[in-house]
Amino acid sequence: MMNDQGKTSMRTVDDYDVVIIGAGLAGLSLARQLLLNSEKRILLVEKRAEIPMAMQKVGEATVQLSAYYFSKVLDLEEHLLREHFLKYNLRFYWKSAGKENRCFEDYSQSYIRTLSNIATYQLDRNKLEGEMLRLNLEHPNFTFHAGTSGLQVSLSDEGPHSLSYKFRGEEISAAAVWVVDTSGRGKFLERKLGLARQNSIHHGAHFFWVEGLLNIEKLTDLSPKELRLKPERAAIGHLPFWLATNHFCGEGFWFWVIPLQGKTSLGLVYDSRLIDRDEIASLPQLIEWVCREFPLFARDLPFRKVLCHSALKDFSHDCTQTISASRWALAGEAGRFTDPLYSPGGDLISLYNTLITDAILTDDANELAGKARLYEQLMQSFYEAYVPSFAVSYDALGDQEAMTLKYSWELTVYFAFYVFPFINDLFTDRRFLLSFVSKFARLGPINKHLQSFISGFYHWKKENCEPTRQPVFNDFMEIGALRAAESTFYRVGVPVEEARQVLEEQLGNLRELARFIIAHVHSVVLADEDVLTNRAFIESLDLEDFRFDEGEMRECYAAYAGAEEKYEWAFDPTVLRRFHTGRKASVPSVPLVEEVAALAEQGGSV
Secondary structure: OEOOOOOEOEEEOOOEEEEEEOOOHHHHHHHHHHHHHOOOOEEEEEOOOOOOOOOOOOOOEOOHHHHHHHHHHOOOHHHHHHHOEEOOOEEEEEOOOOOOOOOHHHOEEEEOOOOOOOOOEEOOHHHHHHHHHHHHHOOOOEEEEEOOEEEEEEOOOOOOEEEEEEEOOEEEEEEEEEEEEOOHHHOHHHHHHOOEEOOOOOEEEEEEEEEOOOOHHHOOOOOHHHHHHOOOHHHHOOOOHHHOEEEEEEOOEEEEEEEEOOEEEEEEEEEOOOOOHHHHOOHHHHHHHHHHHOHHHHHOHHHOOEEEEEEEOOOOEEEOOOEEOOOEEEOHHHOOEOOOOOOHHHHHHHHHHHHHHHHHOOOOHHHHHHHHHHHHHHHHHHHHHHHHHHHOOHHHHHOHHHHHHHHHHHHHHHHHHHHHHHHOOOOOOHHHHHHHHHHHHHHHHHHHHHHHHHHHHHHHHHHHEOOOOOOOEEEHHHOHHHHHHHHHHHOOOOOHHHHHHHHHHHHHHHHHHHHHHHHHHHHHHOOOHHHHHEHHHHHHOOOOOOOOOHHHHHHHHHOOOOOOOEOOOOOOOOOOHHHOOOEOOOOOOOOHHHHHHHHHHOOOOO
């Protein structure tokens, strides 16, 4: 609107309850969650003119928490089932030293064979964001301004907040009770308020999309009949492997293969300390590197039409604060992001949006202040619990056995302490949260030590054990503690007191799993399977203080080596025996009991 002097005039629009900055996955889903649960008037501002963007968006895979959020909480289940693939869990693959690895069947596999009780999906982000925008625009309380520029926000402790920006040639001003930043890597409020904080994860990613379905099981010399009837199906099942989030793994890196309708998402995530970026600087170099590292892809990738590609040199970041009693918040990559392994980005969006929605719906200032303090503590805890998994033990991706220990632990924590409370709407119940935070904190020291312990085990194996020469197949669910955690998916609508008891049980379950991991590693390093059932030794383990040191481990176990009383596990403790490959020729493999006996005969001491 121009005045008589030809200057742009200011148009003041109505006040809003909530202004959301950024129309990506976090912002669109937060708007939908608020619209479904309140009468709040919402303004969503976005600097891009085209939503969803023409370029394909990365971040396709969901896991149980985020899938439940999008399908159930946001009521998008029909859309997800019609327009996106159901996901068949996560699957991991390793090369076999005794094979050329040109064929799919040459690779070892770890997986969960059965489908989850909570459906998960492979998302086409562009489609999902387009659908959420369409639904939001149907609501009379939703206003959307795309193609904006010059955004300015003035936050007020007393409120309301004010903002101004240019939209379609006009200067717009507005006021809002709440401002939520979901601007992604634009990090609007983080930059404005100086909230940026580094973390200890330094990983890069290079990703692209190709036309059509890349069916990894067809990267083989086998005929269709041989594929259908291969004996390995007794272990790995008949469901389409291409529906999984497939990870081809090596030390400090993994290459993903994710199906979308009419195309396939592919990407490499790597620890920058272990992979030379110059080797994968361009897309042709990346494809050449992948085909060299995993030769089966040479059958397919060089001949595919590439639809889109991008890269990030260092994507992980922290933030000092993401919610305030002054009625502002950050969600999605505008605040914190760890690593795409296990797809936690969607989970953090789901968790943060749920806490932010509850805060926005809290009118009483004193109650809001208490919630903001508690929710900030919770948000930090969610994030920080992920960090050691990616910063400390990423190298363990290079070995199937070490990764099985790592993933079984992390997934058990996730099922019990993330998914179970979320599907029961417990993260916004203060009566539950105080107990939850206390129990969750008790896992911290164990997790920190375990990540370092598993990394140490990986490097010990690399030095001392023969590599796997034939494919090994293992279902993560064979470790009983993981099955016990997954059983909580069937406990829904539980009252707070019962939920506390479930968490106490699962805390005990996780402590038992930690004991098993420590005992198993001792049994491998000491070449003595009796370690796994030595009750005196297992009960002596200090879960708050342990580390990987071969000399200390031998010395520690020596005091209990002759004990005969058996430790009773809730599952078969020898399920990981299949990974044993023997010691390298230069490394002796003498069970500790025999070593002790030999020394005794010689008059020596241990």
